[in-house]
Structures are given as structure tokens and as C-alpha cells.
Amino acid sequence: MRTFLFQGLVGLSEAMYLWMVAAGLSLIFGVLRVLNFAHGSLYMLGAYLTFYFFGLLGHNFWLGLVIGPVFVAGIGLLMERFFLRLVYRLEVAYQLLLTFAFVLIFNDLVKLIWGPIYQAPPMPPGLDSSLSILGQAYPLYNLFIILVGPLIALGLWFLLEKTRWGRLIVASASDREMASALGVNVPRLYTWVFMLGAWLAALGGALSIPIRPVSPGMGEIIIIEAFIVAVIGGLGSLKGAFIGAILIGLLHVYGVFYVPVFEMALAFILMAVVLILRPWGLFGTREA
Amino acid sequence: MGSKEVGRRDFLKYGISLVGTGVLGSQLVYPLDPVYAQTEKKGKIKDPIRIGAQATLSGPFGGYGQFMKMGAQLAVDEINSSGGILGSKVEIEFRDEELKPDVAAKNARYFVDDWGADFLTGLDASSSALGVGAIMGELDRVLIVTHGATEKLTENLVYKQGIKQIFRISVPVYQDGIAAAIVAKDFPAKRWVTIGADYEYGHTAWNFFKATLKKLRPDVEFVEEAWAKFLTSDFGAHITKVMAANPDGIYSTQWAGEAVTLIKQAKLFGVFDKIQTWMTPMGAAMDVLEGLGKEYPEKAWVTCRYWFQYPDTPENKAFVARFYKRWNKYPHYVSETTYSAIYAIKAAVEKAGTLSTPEVIKALEGMTLMTPAGKRYIRPEDHQAVYQVPWGRITHNPEYPFPTLTDLKVIPAEEYFRKPPFVEA
Numbered sequence: 276m277r278t279f280l281f282q283g284l285v286g287l288s289e290a291m292y293l294w295m296v297a298a299g300l301s302l303i304f305g306v307l308r309v310l311n312f313a314h315g316s317l318y319m320l321g322a323y324l325t326f327y328f329f330g331l332l333g334h335n336f337w338l339g340l341v342i343g344p345v346f347v348a349g350i351g352l353l354m355e356r357f358f359l360r361l362v363y364r365l366e367v368a369y370q371l372l373l374t375f376a377f378v379l380i381f382n383d384l385v386k387l388i389w390g391p392i393y394q395a396p397p398m399p400p401g402l403d404s405s406l407s408i409l410g411q412a413y414p415l416y417n418l419f420i421i422l423v424g425p426l427i428a429l430g431l432w433f434l435l436e437k438t439r440w441g442r443l444i445v446a447s448a449s450d451r452e453m454a455s456a457l458g459v460n461v462p463r464l465y466t467w468v469f470m471l472g473a474w475l476a477a478l479g480g481a482l483s484i485p486i487r488p489v490s491p492g493m494g495e496i497i498i499i500e501a502f503i504v505a506v507i508g509g510l511g512s513l514k515g516a517f518i519g520a521i522l523i524g525l526l527h528v529y530g531v532f533y534v535p536v537f538e539m540a541l542a543f544i545l546m547a548v549v550l551i552l553r554p555w556g557l558f559g560t561r562e563a
Numbered sequence: 564m565g566s567k568e569v570g571r572r573d574f575l576k577y578g579i580s581l582v583g584t585g586v587l588g589s590q591l592v593y594p595l596d597p598v599y600a601q602t603e604k605k606g607k608i609k610d611p612i613r614i615g616a617q618a619t620l621s622g623p624f625g626g627y628g629q630f631m632k633m634g635a636q637l638a639v640d641e642i643n644s645s646g647g648i649l650g651s652k653v654e655i656e657f658r659d660e661e662l663k664p665d666v667a668a669k670n671a672r673y674f675v676d677d678w679g680a681d682f683l684t685g686l687d688a689s690s691s692a693l694g695v696g697a698i699m700g701e702l703d704r705v706l707i708v709t710h711g712a713t714e715k716l717t718e719n720l721v722y723k724q725g726i727k728q729i730f731r732i733s734v735p736v737y738q739d740g741i742a743a744a745i746v747a748k749d750f751p752a753k754r755w756v757t758i759g760a761d762y763e764y765g766h767t768a769w770n771f772f773k774a775t776l777k778k779l780r781p782d783v784e785f786v787e788e789a790w791a792k793f794l795t796s797d798f799g800a801h802i803t804k805v806m807a808a809n810p811d812g813i814y815s816t817q818w819a820g821e822a823v824t825l826i827k828q829a830k831l832f833g834v835f836d837k838i839q840t841w842m843t844p845m846g847a848a849m850d851v852l853e854g855l856g857k858e859y860p861e862k863a864w865v866t867c868r869y870w871f872q873y874p875d876t877p878e879n880k881a882f883v884a885r886f887y888k889r890w891n892k893y894p895h896y897v898s899e900t901t902y903s904a905i906y907a908i909k910a911a912v913e914k915a916g917t918l919s920t921p922e923v924i925k926a927l928e929g930m931t932l933m934t935p936a937g938k939r940y941i942r943p944e945d946h947q948a949v950y951q952v953p954w955g956r957i958t959h960n961p962e963y964p965f966p967t968l969t970d971l972k973v974i975p976a977e978e979y980f981r982k983p984p985f986v987e988a
Binding site for chain 1: 620621625626629788790792796799800803804807819824827832833
């Protein structure tokens, strides 16, 4: 039982990176109706830029953590303003092609700037030890991640539910024409939402660097998982992304433990089951 | 900065001792066989002689590819600046095998069919080596594998199926599994577990380790296994799974960047406070030593396929010095194996006097070469180069900018290399 609980704790920390990526993916889809295939690349850019600023700013992890994701949000601004905006009215296939092009461009750009080899930045001081939980050593950093995840969820909830800006986003998401007619600057709002989504993915990447390897291609692995999470939770639902990420995180850990041969397939099976029983996802809204 | 100066001083130390022995300018890899079939000039056989090389060049494993390129480049430049192979220049091109057998096979076809390769070399993943090995009969060029370690390459493809075009210059998984068990039999550890790389290499190494150790120490138990796919970034689940079995020793086959990530995370999960021994066969690879640096636990026992401090020969010292001079780095094992493979090609072509594949195969079979890693004997039956590489324990040595090995265990190759006819383990 102790091991079971401890494994759950391990799964929770893995889930939080996934949540941050899936949150942005789902938010962007919910409002802009764009499936951003390059979202994993924004996670990767977050990791690389945070590592870069970490080195540039006297090895201060926290400073890197603040600046890196903001920088990526800036990249998000350029992506939305000059590229994505052009394909909103086109078929989904064009959006996928465009965002996939960004995946390739960002991957090669990262190889060009930082080289093809992985980087392994050190732990921020103060978080590089472990705590005894359930009689076993648990990395303090993982605990920190488990705290950050829900804090971000809380922040997003507050932003969308309690602020005027948030209500405008929700309004435009449900009826773009009506919001526009009421004087909301919808294009600008879209840019802001895309930047917020990019920032979330980049924050996930930034937070991953002390414990996970930073390498080209790291985005492609997480985008598939984040996509599964968003589909299970319901595309466009942040609550769904949060619960979905935790489900996938736990599924992975218990999969390794109890059904190792099958572990890779579990997430896909769960997604298939959800798609059959509730095609709009656990917390998504049924389209008319 | 301090570390760099140590390196330079060390290089000087090497340099001075080498000028003394006069070995610095001479060829470091050369055949020891007395008779040469032909060396007289009959005009150039083909210019340039092309070698198609494959390595993993990107991602968490990309460090290997970079080091392999350095070794290859050094050999090619040395050969070209001293007259080439029978007067012909050598040209080498690298492609990324991406740890995927189908990509590796496609690259091999490109090299032979489109680029005009006369030889193939490199290959990091065991699975990729098998993928290319399977089509070598059809491509009919000599392939010298310099890393991929599965025994099936030489035991099955060469010895049992007779694909004679395949050779391997690097120690196979006997190093990772059998030699590991011979070292582990002297440890008090009784309960062993593995965190394994979930593909050909990880499974085959663990099977050899289990079978050999059980024979040498009937009292040991193998109590848990956790397998991780390529590109795993969180090993928390695997670590907690094996730790739940209360192991004394952990045997892990992750390599390159994954070994760095795994060991970093294992430290955070307090693994090294609980277990007695950790073994990672490819843990002495230069990129892992550099990647973990001071964080590398001294409980870790590691090896590789060439360790730059072994053997203590003028050839090896000269190689390390030359490599350092050229790249400002100490050689990774794939640097040495690929360097030696290219010189083996040179020796074979000079002996055969032709590029004809059957002739070159004949020249390589049974050849004994002096190389930086010591004398290598290429067994005619399975085309495996026989030489030994020590196991050792990690230690933090202020003389080098990375951890090095101590308590070296040198087991003679005859004791841990499986021999034809390769009955089941």
C-alpha cells in the first residue's frame, strides 16, 4: 500500500508537466479553434531558453524561469500575428501543415543554436535534496512541481472566471461574431490567448530542466501525450486537461509497475474508450 | 577554467613522455601479422576510397555521434596526410541512424547504391546493427561495426547464417553482461534488479548477466525488472518499482544521456543511500562522465568498450595525446573503436591489394592488429575482434575535468568472450 501511494506521488509530478502543456493546447483550441501541433516545440523552446538565460544570468535558475517562458510567449506572438492568423478561415489540414512546419523549423533551429547533444543543467540550490515520505526518499523538486501545477490551475481559473478579460475570452470562445459585434477586439484577444498558451507550455519545459534532459525532439514526445490528455479531458476544457493529465500520469506509473509489457498502450486505450463513450471528452461540451 | 589547465598540463605530461618514446608521429594502428600478400604498387585501385559511417547524431544519444565523428576524422586525416591507402585518398560521410533499424538500413542502401561506398562502419544501437547486418550479404560491402553490441550480430548473422561481410571491432555485450557478472560475483550483493533499456541490447545484456552470475554465485536472486523505452525522461516509476523489491545491487543498461538522467534521478530518490552497488556497463563513456561530473556516485561500477587509461602502452598514450591535441577532449570509446576500424580497413586493403569484398574479408579474418585499446585479434569464425576492456569504480580525480575509474578489474578476454559454436547461455 505504501509503495502504491508512493508510486502515485511519482505519477503526480510527471502529470504536472503534461498539464501545463495540455492546458495551453486546450485553451488555444477552445478559443482559437486551432490545433497547435507545434505546442510541444514551445515546451522545448521553454526548456532551452530557460537554460540559456540560466547560463547568461549568472546561473540563476529562478531568473531563467521568469525570462525564458516570457520570451517564448513573444515567439507565440509572432507565430499568431504573422502566420496562424492567415489560416483561421482555411481547412484544418492547413492549420496542421503550418503548425507541423513550425515543429520542424524549431527543431532545426534548436540544433543549429545549441547543437544536437542533450544538456543536463543542475538543480536549483535548495531544491536539490530529498524528503522522507512514506518511509522513502522523495525528491524535493518533484514535490515543488506538484505544488506548482495546481497553483497554475488556480491562477488560470481566477483569470478566466473572475476577471473581465477572462470573461471576454469565454464570450469570444462561445460566439466570436457576437463578441465582435459587442465591440470586443477579437483578433487582439486571440493573440493574447495564444501567448498565454505558449507561456504555459514553455513554463512546463522550463520547470523540467533540472530533472529531465534538454534535447531536440523532446517536444515531439510530450505533444502526443498532451494531445491524448486534451482529448480525454475534452478539447477546450481546462478542468479536463488537469484531470486528464493526472489520469495519464498515474496510468503511466502504475502501468510500469503492474503491466510493464502493456504500459505504452494504456494511454491510447483510455483515449479510445473515451472517444467511443464520450467523444467530446470527460469535461468537454457536446458540439451541436 | 581550472579544469582546463589541468587537462593541458596532463597533455604536456603525455606529450613529453611520448617524444621520448618516439611514437608520436608514427602509425598507431598496424597489423602484427608477419606476412604481407602484396604491397607493390599496381596503380591506384580507386580514388577516393569511400567509407559510409552511421551514428546516432542527435537527441539524448547525440554525444556518441559527435565523439565517433572525431575519432573517424582523426584517422582519415592521418591516413590522407601520409599517403592514403595504397595511394588513394579516403573519404568519409556520416549519416544519422536515429536508433531505428529501418533508417539505418536505408542509410546503408544510400551509401552503397547512390554514394558509392566501398566500406560501411559505425552503428550505435544493437537493433540498427542487426538491421544493416541483415542486408550486408545483398549489399556485398565490408561493414565494420564500432559500437552496436548484441552478440546476435556476430554469433547469428556471421557464424550461423554466414553473412561474412560483417565485422565488429568493439567488444560485444559479453563486456556488458558476462564480464559484469564476473566482477559482481565478488560483491556482497545478493538481491539484484535491473532498470533496463527496453530493446535488444538491454534484454540481451541482462540475460547474460543473470545466467553468468547465477552460475558463479548460486546464492544470488534476481528480484525485479523495470524496462524503459528509448527517450524516457522520467525514471521515477522505474526507480520506485525496483526499490520496492529491496535490492542490494542495481544493474542498469541505460546509456548516453539516458544514463545521466537516470543516475541523477536515482540520487534524488535516495537510491544510493540504500543499495550497496550500482552497475552501468556503458557508464564509463566520456559523455556520461562529462554529463554527471561531480554528481557521479562513487558506488557506481562501470565499463565501456575502450578506456583511455588502459592499456598502458605507448600506442595508447600517443592516441590519447593526439586526440586531445586535435579536439581538446579525451577520447570516448566510440572515438577509439571507429579510429581503429578505419585503420583496420586500411590494413586489410593493403594486405589484399584490392577492394574486392571477398579478398578484403579474407585479409581481415584472423588478422591481429595493434590498436590504442591493445592487441585486437579478429576471430575468423565470427569476425569479432577479441581484446579486453577493464571494469572499474567511479572516483573523483582532481587531475581530470570528469570522474575517472579506480579499482580496475581486468579480466582476460578469453575468460569472458563466448566462443564458437556459441551454445545457449
